[in-house]
Amino acid sequence: MQIPLVDLRAQYKTIRSEVLAAIEDVLSGMQLFLGKQSQAFEQEFAAYCGCHYAVGVASGTDALALALRACEIGPGHEVITVSNTFIATVEAIALVGATPVFVDIDPETYTLDWTQLERVLTPRTRAIIPVHLYGHPVEMQPVLEFAREHGLRVIEDASQAHGATYRGRRVGSFGDIGCFSLYFSKNLGAYGEAGISVTNDSALAEKMRMVRDHGSRIRYQHEIMGVNARLDELQAAVLRVKLRYLDQWNTARQEHAQFYTEQLRELKIEVPFVQLWGTHVYCYYVIQVQGRDYFRKVLEQEGIATGIHYPMPIHLQPACAHY
Numbered sequence: 056m057q058i059p060l061v062d063l064r065a066q067y068k069t070i071r072s073e074v075l076a077a078i079e080d081v082l083s084g085m086q087l088f089l090g091k092q093s094q095a096f097e098q099e100f101a102a103y104c105g106c107h108y109a110v111g112v113a114s115g116t117d118a119l120a121l122a123l124r125a126c127e128i129g130p131g132h133e134v135i136t137v138s139n140t141f142i143a144t145v146e147a148i149a150l151v152g153a154t155p156v157f158v159d160i161d162p163e164t165y166t167l168d169w170t171q172l173e174r175v176l177t178p179r180t181r182a183i184i185p186v187h188l189y190g191h192p193v194e195m196q197p198v199l200e201f202a203r204e205h206g207l208r209v210i211e212d213a214s215q216a217h218g219a220t221y222r223g224r225r226v227g228s229f230g231d232i233g234c235f236s237l238y239f240s241k242n243l244g245a246y247g248e249a250g251i252s253v254t255n256d257s258a259l260a261e262k263m264r265m266v267r268d269h270g271s272r273i274r275y276q277h278e279i280m281g282v283n284a285r286l287d288e289l290q291a292a293v294l295r296v297k298l299r300y301l302d303q304w305n306t307a308r309q310e311h312a313q314f315y316t317e318q319l320r321e322l323k324i325e326v327p328f329v330q331l332w333g334t335h336v337y338c339y340y341v342i343q344v345q346g347r348d349y350f351r352k353v354l355e356q357e358g359i360a361t362g363i364h365y366p367m368p369i370h371l372q373p374a375c376a377h378y
């Protein structure tokens with residue numbers, strides 16, 4: 056039996072007719088951007104997260120960069136985040152011209168360790184980007200308190216945690232803005248590139264809407280410099296179908312994870328830890344094991360694919376040498 060890391064064909068089989076009908080609906084109308092599908096998806100996703108507004112964009116990287124832009128973070132400013140993340144978190148900071156400042160992670164949840172924040176605070180610090188990595192939430196309360204105390208923005212990177220909860224509320228709804236990648240292999244994934252941000256602040260939402268569409272509210276009137284980072288209608292239509300299944304799929308991930316954990320507990324393996332204050336949605340089921348490379352080879356011989364998330368922390372990447 057072959058067990059790939061991601062098998063989207065199996066998922067597609069269960070939603071095929073709904074997806075094809077949604078695509079047909081878009082193509083027969085030929086409204087391909089900023090139409091009724093993306094508007095509806097934004098409303099549905101905002102409601103899912105328990106937020107007032109959502110702004111659909113072209114990728115998770117764009118969601119983060121536009122969030123930083125909306126918060127007026129740029130050159131001369133520092134943004135605190137973790138090195139144990141996917142590069143896009145840090146790229147977004149670099150894209151707006153700000154400087155990333157790295158802190159370490161909590162060894163149990165693999166997410167931002169709030170006790171490190173004080174040590175890296177400077178007069179140039181403007182924001183914190185906690186990353187809900189692998190599907191486990193960051194301990195948000197102390198992060199939010201620290202941010203409030205020092206007048207910092209909090210932009211959550213929830214790209215691996217669609218539907219995960221912290222103290223009963225969905226991640227993405229705690230900071231000033233919550234950002235999500237909708238890359239195909241995430242818990243909620245498009246059939247192409249997409250991302251979305253959620254917020255309760257109407258001014259921030261409006262600013263992100265303008266920046267994603269060439270800095271305009273009215274076509275060909277450009278109030279600020281923007282970019283092309285729109286969510287397209289085909290992706291929005293697919294995402295609306297998939298959003299209806301997200302909770303069910305997350306539950307299935309949790310059941311599989313529980314099964315793995317029960318089976319692996321006897322071995323000398325660090326299985327994922329779940330804090331009592333949160334729920335884990337297992338974008339990845341990450342373990343620590345002695346003799347990793349040999350372990351992977353044995354699994355590969357059994358037809359079980361694995362990945363390393365991540366082979367090199369961001370602060371050691373050549374791209375980040377100057378930070």
Ligand SMILES: *Cc1c(COP(=O)(O)O)cnc(C)c1O
Pocket residue numbers: 114115116117140141143144186212214215236237238249250
């Ligand atoms: C996937 C991911 C992103 C970037 O998303 P894209 O849609 O690929 O641009 C950002 N942060 C984290 C933690 C991610 O896993």
